[in-house]
Amino acid sequence: MNEKLTEKNIALISTRPYEKNIDLFKKLKNKNVLLLNHPLTEIKPLQNYAKFDLILSNLNNYQHIIFISTNAVNFFATRLKILQIKLPKNIIYSSIGPKTKEVLKNNFNINVYCPNEDYDSEHLIKNKIFNKLQGKKILIVRGTNGRETLKSILEDKGAEVDYGECYIRNYLKIKQKKLNEEIKNCSSIFLLISSYNSAIHFEESAKKWMSARKIKFIVNHKKIDSLLQNSNYKNLIDKVIVTNDLSEKSLLDLIQKN
Missing domain, CATH: 3.40.50.10090 (Rossmann fold)
Known part of the structure; x- marks a missing residue:
């Protein structure tokens, strides 16, 4: 699913299960957004x-x-x-x-x-x-x-x-070394979390994750926003964008506006 990094300068890291990103990948194919599949859960x-x-x-x-x-x-x-x-x-x-x-x-x-x-x-x-x-x-x-x-x-x-x-x-761990290599040339990084349980798992497992990079989080609930803002790694937050609409069009619009 991942494309050549040199063709993209914005990274969207999706923590959703792989199958939920298929349509999104098609939508972003000709855009300057690199979709990276790093699920926190598998079904x-x-x-x-x-x-x-x-x-x-x-x-x-x-x-x-x-x-x-x-x-x-x-x-x-x-x-x-x-x-x-x-x-x-x-x-x-x-x-x-x-x-x-x-x-x-x-x-x-x-x-x-x-x-x-x-x-x-x-x-x-x-x-x-x-x-x-x-x-x-x-x-x-x-x-x-x-x-x-x-x-x-x-x-x-x-x-x-x-x-x-x-x-x-099942809850999964993000492959930090692989991800850091994928995003090293990206000027802007977005991370999508659409499950409160996944957010808890992320918060527990990512204390030192990408500490040198600022990230824009896209979440679908205020409770996830609150969890992130009060977490031990809040210093890596650029902003948290809360939206009820996680459709492909909405995600692309959010990325372009932020």
């Missing part, structure tokens, strides 16, 4: 779906189902198809972010609740559909190694919460 299917398939066979036990990510929707939809299970219509469906909502609606043609802004668990549960949860059963569809925040909030409201974990999320 893999489970080795055994017996537990998850059992949950899918009993979806009618739940009053709410919440999807954490587009990966959660995609693996969920694949298993439903394999098992030939139809999605119940009498359940309330929610998602953390708008892209996940879009993928859900495209797959199932259902109504999906989602925060209007500030796409996180805390803002999702402010919706009135979560006002009376005592005794309600809620399924959270997600990957392994996720945060416990949403489950804790829902249980505090009296809900019974299960996880439907349908993929593996």
Whole structure:
């Protein structure tokens, strides 16, 4: 995916999984932006779906189902198809972010609740559909190694919460030596982080990372901005750009303006 450095003078380091950068790479092909793929996470299917398939066979036990990510929707939809299970219509469906909502609606043609802004668990549960949860059963569809925040909030409201974990999320380290070589001739460096969990992992593993270079961070949540600004490596921050729109066009516009 990486092109010759001499043809580019702006680096965009993407920490998203490789497959999420394919369209972005095509968009940047004839631009002066070098897209560098250094994922902080990798997504893999489970080795055994017996537990998850059992949950899918009993979806009618739940009053709410919440999807954490587009990966959660995609693996969920694949298993439903394999098992030939139809999605119940009498359940309330929610998602953390708008892209996940879009993928859900495209797959199932259902109504999906989602925060209007500030796409996180805390803002999702402010919706009135979560006002009376005592005794309600809620399924959270997600990957392994996720945060416990949403489950804790829902249980505090009296809900019974299960996880439907349908993929593996592994955290990766950035190859610092390789990256430093790739960016050595770049005059401007942008780094894209689109997951709070990835930001935490980055913060824990990058204390001395590129300490001599100033970086413009592009993030999709104020919580990531706050984490970066209060981190041990805040000195390498040029600026943090917060945007809800991580489309290829939006990213290119942000880079050109900053």
